[in-house]
Amino acid sequence: MDYGLYFLDEVKSDIREAKDLYKTQKPGLEKRFAQEIKKSILKLQNHPKSYEIRYKNIRSVFTEVFPYAIHFFIDDKLKQVVIIAILHQSRNQNINQDR
Numbered sequence: 001m002d003y004g005l006y007f008l009d010e011v012k013s014d015i016r017e018a019k020d021l022y023k024t025q026k027p028g029l030e031k032r033f034a035q036e037i038k039k040s041i042l043k044l045q046n047h048p049k050s051y052e053i054r055y056k057n058i059r060s061v062f063t064e065v066f067p068y069a070i071h072f073f074i075d076d077k078l079k080q081v082v083i084i085a086i087l088h089q090s091r092n093q094n095i096n097q098d099r
Helices: 009-025 029-046 094-098
Strands: 004-007 053-055 058-062 068-075 080-088
Touching: 004 009, 009 029, 009 080, 029 058, 029 068, 029 080
Parallel strands: 004 080
Antiparallel strands: 053 058, 058 068, 068 080
């Protein structure tokens, strides 16, 4: 069953920061990053419960090409996947707890 998507406001800045970084490394790489994020979000939207809980009620899906994780929880009552962060895997994961 497909779940609706909800993004915290901070997620937009997570994506923007990553795209800016990749754009400086190689023009066009930011577009590939965005495609990879979209692909991973579609996978989690279709089967959100297939990803294990990593801490508290937060689950993570890892992108295939870039070292990023999409952190989310499932609101079964509203049938929504709530994305709280999209972070580089080496970044401090405590950021998620603040959100």
